[in-house]
Amino acid sequence: MGSKFYNSDKCLGYMTISVNRAISASLRKEMESLGLDLTGEQWGVLVKLWNNGDLAQEEILRQSCIEKSTLTRILDRMEKKDLISRRTKPEDSRRKILSLTDKAESRKQDILKAVKKTLARALKGVERQEVDICLKVLEQVKKNLAEPGESLKISKAKKNRPLRLKFLSSGIVLESLIID
Numbered sequence: 154m155g156s157k158f159y160n161s162d163k164c165l166g167y168m169t170i171s172v173n174r175a176i177s178a179s180l181r182k183e184m185e186s187l188g189l190d191l192t193g194e195q196w197g198v199l200v201k202l203w204n205n206g207d208l209a210q211e212e213i214l215r216q217s218c219i220e221k222s223t224l225t226r227i228l229d230r231m232e233k234k235d236l237i238s239r240r241t242k243p244e245d246s247r248r249k250i251l252s253l254t255d256k257a258e259s260r261k262q263d264i265l266k267a268v269k270k271t272l273a274r275a276l277k278g279v280e281r282q283e284v285d286i287c288l289k290v291l292e293q294v295k296k297n298l299a300e301p302g303e304s305l306k307i308s309k310a311k312k313n314r315p316l317r318l319k320f321l322s323s324g325i326v327l328e329s330l331i332i333d
């Protein structure tokens with residue numbers, strides 16, 4: 154056979170998606186080994202709440218770059234697991250405020266342990282300087298693709314409605330915990 158039509162292994166988009174999936178799968182296994190029922194996406198929500206305190210659901214959505222329906226399913230599962238609670242904003246009954254539960258607070262260190270172990274495995278043989286460069290490049294790509302003043306969006310061809318680009322949905326793992 155001749156040369157490849159397109160080498161996806163050299164494509165930034167393909168590589169970020171495949172690395173994201175590999176980190177998410179590894180994190181899930183590590184969580185399970187510690188008796189934790191938590192996905193990378195749920196971890197990302199917990200980090201936002203641990204770092205910021207109570208947040209409006211739309212703020213989590215804005216920061217996460219995922220579809221509203223996807224976030225709703227993630228939050229529904231987290232509420233069933235007693236990790237978060239949702240309450241209605243007094244001034245607007247359509248808006249929800251997310252809070253961490255005591256259970257989420259009590260599992261914080263176990264969850265952090267699983268994340269750090271996953272990252273140590275993922276970054277074995279990678280120098281800190283290389284990680285910094287990678288993060289800088291990814292942040293610039295994200296900025297380049299974001300519309301001014303908005304979260305990162307692309308359009309769906311079928312209905313021409315906004316779709317948040319799933320850009321390392323559990324990338325909060327990479328962005329928040331590489332630094333000790």
